[in-house]
Amino acid sequence: MATIKDVAKLAGVSVSTVSRVLNGSGYVDKTTEERVLSSIRSLNYQPNRIARSLVTRKTKTIGLILPDITNPFFPEVVRGAEDEAHKRGYNIILCNSDWDEEKEQVYLSVLQQQCVDGVILVGTKLSESYLASIAATFPPIVVIDRTIALDMHSISSNNIQGAYVATSHLLAQGCRIIGHIAGPEQSVSARQRMQGYRQALDEAGIPFLPELVVGGDYRMTTGKAAAAELLRRSPQVEGIFCANDLMAIGALEQLREASIRVPRDVAVVGYDGIAMSRYVYPPLTTVVQPTYRMGERAIQLLFDSIERNQPEFQHIELEPLLEIRKSSTRRACHENASRSRHR
Structure with missing residues (x-):
């Protein structure tokens, strides 16, 4: 050797x-x-990385904790981070917390013992008080998919605006009874998307009805169950805004099983812009988040803190984009039906 x-x-x-x-x-x-x-x-x-780390006090490793590796949103963030880390000679240690706050804390302790140079927390449920308590003794941290008011880097998309645009799109399609399949109550991003949904209804002069909101956990199975519950509560529902794409895909499955036509009878919009959303039927209208860019930018922020000793913390908010596909073009369906009747 x-x-x-x-x-x-x-x-x-x-x-x-x-x-x-x-x-x-x-x-x-x-x-x-x-x-x-x-x-x-x-x-x-x-x-010899161990010997080098004793001299440089750097291990060239980054810890990345995410809540659900099976959700396609998160691997895209990981890919962006991994590609950028590789360019800079860093390795990623990946941890999956299963949306479990206690598990997140355990992983943070393990990563600290491994002497990682920085940590990326994606969709964390940890309280700001807890994060503040570890910030002084921990390597640099970047929080992704959550706005935060602490002295640490954060990257998020504008969830309120994204949900507002999604709901406004359903209103523009002629929907007036719009249900919302919400994310977990503990999720900051889920609460922000609820806020955007309510804001759009309020500006349109449509009262918010609690019975039109059904909770989910960002998985397809709960999206399907939530859609069934929403239809039971309000059979007249005309549009559904889902807090993520996986729940929207589950909702599409439930609507199909109930012989409800999408988008003619019920229009559906998701959130995240995962690749799968293009290939379901009908293709899903979704609020696209710049997930790859989030991971990439997180590594750049950590690199600035680790290698360049730049202590200024940045709070970056990226703009989401509504990508309109067939699952929500309800107005076009009704206009086509009207033209057919007048021929």
Whole structure:
């Protein structure tokens, strides 16, 4: 197995020069750096990360805790983070919390023991008081998919605006009885999407009716069950805004089983913009979140904190985009039916 001395000998430089190239510290001219990197590749030299971390106090690892690896929204965030981390020579340690607050805390403790250089929390349910209590002794943290008022980085999309646009779209399609399949009450993003739904109804002069809201847990099975409950409570429902795409896909399945035509009888809109939403029938109108960009940007923020020692915390809010597909184009269905009747 090649050693750092072997690399130095092949490159014709000192061991300290090889060390500077590996650690990205100190000045090394471009020609020398390329010669060292070429020697590393030729010898297939693998640096001892543990030994390096003792010197640099960096492990080149990032912990990423997400709530549900089976939800397609989250792997897209992970992909963005992993691609950006790889470019910068970092590795990702992935943890799945199953929406369990206690499990999140355990994983944070484990990651701290592993001496990770930074942590990304996606959709965390941890309270701000708890996050504040660990911030002073913990590596840099980036919170994704949640607005936060603490001295730590956060990245989210404008959930209130996204839900407002989604509900306004249903109103524009002629829907007046609009149900909402909501996310978990503990989820900040779910509460914000409820707020956007209510805001759109209020501005349209339509009263908010609690019986038109059914709770879910961001999974397809609960979306299907929630749609059945919504139809039981209000058989006249004309539109359904779902707090995420998986629940919307479950709702589509329930409507199909009940022989309710989408969008002619009931229009459906989801949230997240997962790839699957394009391929269900009918293709799902959805509020698209820039998920890959969220993961990518999280690594960039951590890199600035870790490598460049930039302490300024950023709270980034990205704009979601409504992508209109066939599941909600109810007005077009009624206009086509009207033209057929007048032929």
